[in-house]
Amino acid sequence: MGLWAMVEVSIEGVVLGKGNFRDACLQLGLIESDQEWVNALQTLSIEGSPSDCRKFFVTVLASGLVSDPDTFIVDTQDFLTADLEVLYNVAYRPAVTDDDTQDNSQNDRDDDSQDVMQQDLQDIDTHDNTDNRHAARTFDPYLKFRYLLYKLFLLSDLKDLGLTVQNNVDLSEFDQATDRVFPQSTISGREQSKIDPITFTAKQQEFFNDITSPSPSSQLYFLDAPAGYGKTFLENVCMDQLKIRHHKVLAVASSAIAATLLNGITAHKAFGIQVRKSSEYHTLTNLKLNSKEWNFFKDLDFLFWDEITTQNFEDIRVVDRTLRKIRGVDVVFGGLVCVFSGNFRQCLPVVKHVETRDEAGVIEASLLRHLNEIKFHRLNENVRIMGIAQNSGAQTYADALEQADYLLKVGSAEAPFDGNLLEVVSIPFVNVTEKNDDFISTIYDDFSDINPLQVPLDYYKDRCILAPTNANVDTISDMMLRRLPSVDDEDAQEFSSIARNRIDQESIPRGIPMSTAQARVDDFNDSHMPPTVLKFKVGMPLMLLSNILPSEGLVNGCRMVLLSYNERYLTCKLITGSHEKEVVNTPLYRFSYDYESQTFSKTGIDLTSQCFSHGQFYVAVSRFTNMKKQNIPLDPPPSDELLRDNVNFVHTVTNVVFTGVKPFIVAPVL
Template sequence: MPKQLRELFALICVFNGPANPTELFHQFEDQLIEDSLIQETRENAIQNALHEIQTTLSLHGIAADLLTNGRTAHSGFKFPIPLLETSTSSMRIPSPESEKIEKASLIIIGEASVLSGNALRVINNLLKEIMNSQRPFGGKVFLLGGDFRQTAPVIPRASDAAIIESSIKQSNLWRFVTKLSLTENMRIEGQQEFNRWLIAIGNGTISDGEEHGNDLIEIPQQMHSSGNIVQDIFCISLIVDTNEEIEAVIGKIILTPKNNYVLQLNNNVLDLIQGKSIFYTSVDSIAYDNIESEANYHVEFLNSQTPSGMPPHVLKLKKSAIIMLLRNLNPRKGLLNETRLIIISLNDLYIHGKMISWNKKGEEAFIPRNDLTPSDTSLPFKTTRRQFPVITAFTMTIKKSQGQSFNNVGLYLPSPVFSHGQLYVALSKTSNINNLKILAENSIVGDRVFIKDIVLQELLQ
């Protein structure tokens, strides 16, 4: 697979910074040019391979999202991380990216409920500069798609007031928005009672637990878990060999509020797959500008940390497991953050997988180890973890599931939801009420199950 090997070589150059990439190329030269040698001289085959690798390197960071030729807002508008009140776009003007925006007749942004007011301000200023116009958004037409019943902008450890203040509805640019409403939920057509119940939960107008608390929702009996949410969704064994079996598995998911629950459940589902588990251990370190911190914190402490968006120190994988990327690797090839793949084989230096999501479904790729630094952490210093940038993807946080839909959904709540819209998002991930199971620990009263709902009414007004 010379083509995939060339992509792997480019990714290693981008993320791992080999000391001598030329020597590395010549070490594996025969394998990298094997397909071109059939029709080309060796010299031309080498030049073609180097050109392809260079193209991959230059296109790194131009992301495509769910839609063909689409991008995430962070990538498309070059948002900095973190996005602050003083932030500006890093996009160069002129550049190929700015020229595409200038020529666009319509710009569509989905999941607008999670877009912050700061993001909207950055977009407005960028478009004014690109279009050389002081009109709002440079005179460009925007279509913002979203449901404000869903989760709001993420602000770690923020108060409700801060979350409300960060919403695009609080931006002074919101007055330029004309609001249009969709009236029919096409995903749950024919289940009007379920639809009305979901809308009431999203609006915060339903409460069934007056004697226990006004924010409690009673779960219908048919949604109750048997007590084992993994078996409720994935049965007692998991076979992922044929295309039909793969399609069945990728249509199933267990959702939960917190990352530590995700890691636990993913390992439980992984145990259902036949075969030997392979364990990959990360190398963790403190950034060079924190020498004093390195003396105060032992490596065992760094190993114990798993910040949001990072793989664990000990990564447990199996052949045929479903995995999800945790960062953009090669957007042009479909290797994006949250892209899901099925593992074909596991090796010491790379993972061989086949994409099962987005518009590159069926294409194969090699995933190398990367140096990853979390963008948000409670630690007073920056850390780096060298690990494969993946986690198993049988389970995900409610937040990460936004914008997706599944056939069978389990909701695991060892602790209640903790932010606006989480319950509404989780319960609306399937189109069939009979394919939804909920396990809510410490929420059972007799034979009734109550779960918490959090709705910030200011975001719905």
């Protein structure tokens, strides 16, 4: 149920009337009004700059936390525009004449610019924006204020939120701001000198040569690679090379976190994909004819679309239709060169035992109906494992090969099964351990003697513990928190994501006892909801569990280190994605401490709960570079006798593979 769904609110038999879910929560004192966010901005305006305030403002606005955006702007604009006068003065400072003395001219100029600003503010109050005097001005505070918001790359988000944009605002000066979303032909990150020394595997080289050649051999490609075969790496290098050659390239993915790894955006955002709510499923685009986005696709040269295996076919079809229309060419994808990629072995939105057409529709749907027209490039070397084996000598080549082979079998459900039990796979190589402090210390060092803020960012970037359920994540997080030393003797502080500590008898509807209201708040700790209570310690690593603001790197799955916090927002440094190393202020909102895919030097998996969805075990185990070095907690933990007496005992875990994907999994040929 969405926040805006209409519900009849009643608690303990007391009917509170009809309203939307947010109203209900407000009435029950579970959430606060927008005043919460006004207060947060007030706090931030004391500790941070107006620019920090603006970013935070847009973050809470874009994440749907504010009920009344227009009032919110009015209530907070002083914090957002505290530097407006300074900016204005700089823009309007009259030219200094030779006759002016230094001191006098400065005072005069300040007076003049303030006058101009006051006059303009008056104009805004008394005239609408079509007034000629306004048209003559190239710079006024209202436009400046809008400009500042646009600069945050959120024009479309603001529009979505129903904020009106003045018709006569000249958007040309905002073009630069949106370049980040729809990049021009500039190289990002890696420079030519860094591309040259790259050594590809043979298959990577083949793909690179094909896609970067003056005339690619196909218009549609599918880059097929099991986990760790260097797909993301290769795509990034190819895109950089194409940009160097002045091609216009766009990367999209079905999830925001995959998009950030390719310096791109989600397919939904790029193509304005919208789902029409009707009994008949139908997808539309909201791209406007001849809009900036529309024109961007007209002369786009290459589209890289990752995780297309999890994209519904209706979405792909709407992109096909849209591109034909925009580019005026009635051939598939409007003749644009497209590189699709994805991995059917990895997590797809299908769940155990539910293999009906509807649930598994994504498999059928995403199977690019254009299979005949697509040229497949299949990578065939697990660079994550084999690269390490060859370079560091961490394990023998034979061991690495054995592990790579095991992974492929896990992905296609061909790994050794335990007897007749489908879905249960043996987990060889690893050492089974208990879930205790020793397990944590195999991944994270003992920091008791150092200031956690001095730990290099790369340290956390390079390590993770994966867990199949939120409950497992919580216990690991508690263990991590206990290990982390306190800065300034501050113990971990606990925050409730709902207004538990602000519940008082007056805010509770008539007839409901205080204890019941508090109990209801506590009951909200449900596995389907984000945790209601979060504990923080400065220096701890965090992972965000919501797409708050993709344009600023705040996406579901992004990782960060906590620099400071208060009861309203956190200040963190991002450690993943295209915004790595940037400092962000983010509202206290849906955080957890588990970690997503990517390559790590030290990984742990907590298997004290079983994996339950397609590809979950495969994704987890494919993060290991050397399985023989892994300690894995299982449930129940093996008894001492078992460990002592059965040296050859092979442990098993659940490995769910949706059989519908099997026909599409092709084993790599060496």
